[in-house]
Amino acid sequence: MENVTHDLANNVANKETTANQPIIIARDVHKWFGHFHALRGINMEVHKGEVVVIFGPSGSGKSTFIRTLNRLEEHQRGQIIVDGIELSHDVRNIERVRMETGMVFQSFNLFPHLTVLQNITLAPLWVRKWKKEQAEKIAMQLLERVGIPEQAQKYPGQLSGGQQQRVAIARALAMQPKIMLFDEPTSALDPEMIKEVLDVMIGLARSGMTMLVVTHEMGFAKAVAHRMYFFDSGQIVESGTPDEIFTHPKEERTKLFLSQILTH
């Protein structure tokens, strides 16, 4: 019953999503993997245009949480509302949310049997039902934006890691999402290639995209993040602006973690 009233409320809320309404609302989100309690009551609000960085030790639930936002993982308790749409078992809602969110993975997950251009145009052609010329035009624009237009006809296996991740970003952007989710996008890259991907992400942030980024790259956080959340053992230990987090973290665990990753 609660879901029914919420759906009605959501239909109205959808039309009223203003700059004041958070575009992502997570209320008391819990998730279990079998007996393991991975997410223990996460509460978070993200506003349109905000860049949010989530950091923390491995196993803390950061990736799990970001994956619940586009239903790659199911949450078992609590509410998640993305762009006014509540994520539940309703498949149509899930599809609508996925059309509005783009995701970039740690292991790129490009489609190896398709060229770079085909990778990018696939979803717009088949989900948004664009015409081929239009899709390819947008795809080439995006490839220029991420800096590798000359690679359009190559296969992913022929590109370097940094180039592949930039293609992955272009692929996610091709669907013109409202929110971009990044799950440790640079963790699988060589140091030389990390910069080229971070530059693209910084450019994206400065253009006003709503971004949730799970990362260890504190330089990126300092440059563009509006809020940072420190996850540990499935809970949000502390949150604040980058200034607050870096200069005077309140919690002991935050201080400990920051001292570990900022020394090298």
Add this chain to the structure above:
Amino acid sequence: MTTTYSKANILPPPSESSTLWGWARKNLFKTWYDTLLTFFMLGVLYALIRPLIAWAIGKAQWEVVQVNFRLLMVGQYPAAETWRAWLCLYLLAGILGLSLGVWARQKPWLSAILLLSPVLLVFYPDLSSEARNRLLGLALTALLAFAFGRWRGTRLGRAAVILWVLYFPAVLIIIRGGGLLENLAPAVPTSLWGGLMLTFLLTVVGILFSFPLGVLLALGRRSSLPAARWVSITYIEVIRGVPLVTILFMSSVMVPLFLPSGVRPDRVLRAMIGITLFTAAYLAENVRGGLQAIPRGQFEAAHALGLSGFHTMALIILPQALRTVIPVIMGLFIALFKDTSLVATIGLLELLGISRSILAQPQYVSFQREVYLFISLIYWIFSYSMSYASRRLETRLGVGER
């Protein structure tokens, strides 16, 4: 710190030989014991093969194959109607030539050799001039189609696919005859179909229908819908637990039970159904193996982009999975081709069955070696062709590379 990256530092590779003599020198004659071993093995091969060749050329009596050639090729198909089998061959030559011209861009001389192979048969002695002319006609048609395909290029790709799709129903209609074609091509009952022609028909229908069924079963087995999963699992495990011969018997005996009395489905149809159902079960497991090899990240990326389950499967997962299992599936189809010999147990006389009928005649009883060697050669030629085509397909699709 001057590191010279000038071209002077780039050296040509050591003169590794890419010639036949160079290869032989490296692999067969490199050291004295290699050379000794090479000569020894050559001696062994000679000792084994010489008697076979001597027998094949000298003492073997190939008349049994010559006299019964038509039987071996088309079974008891009426002699006056064999022009229809030739027609099917001509159509095949045309479509095959066109396909090779459109798609097999590299190594055109290989395709040319394949398409000219009927010319080799022309030199066989004791061939009627009519047959000779027809063989030459085949090669000519194939070459013309090949040239046409090469000239027009990949624009004809779609047309070629449509032609292939239409070819097999057309063959069935031509061979069957009757109905609207009664004046041109009187109906020939399937009990008269036999020989290599029947082998081909059973193989092709088996391949064409078992493939989609197998893929559906594989997807069904992985489905989250309990009904689809249980039906698929039951089907696969039951069919895989039973030998093909038994399935052929059962389809021969039991299919009539499911139909209203008086309707006696065709024996060839029953065999086709049995073969299709059998192959589909094995194919399903192979495809499932291929599906399991796809990393979860592919599904996640597709879902994150908003692709529906159907689109994910059709555009992302199945293309990759099927590419991976091409070698296994081709092996299955090659085995299918040879397993058609089992339909002799339900009274159909395909290549093996008709050979045994021929050998059962009193005047040909002692010619088993000639006949069996001949049909073994035929089986081998086509099995190897399928295997070779499979490898070419893999290279073209970049299997194992991208």
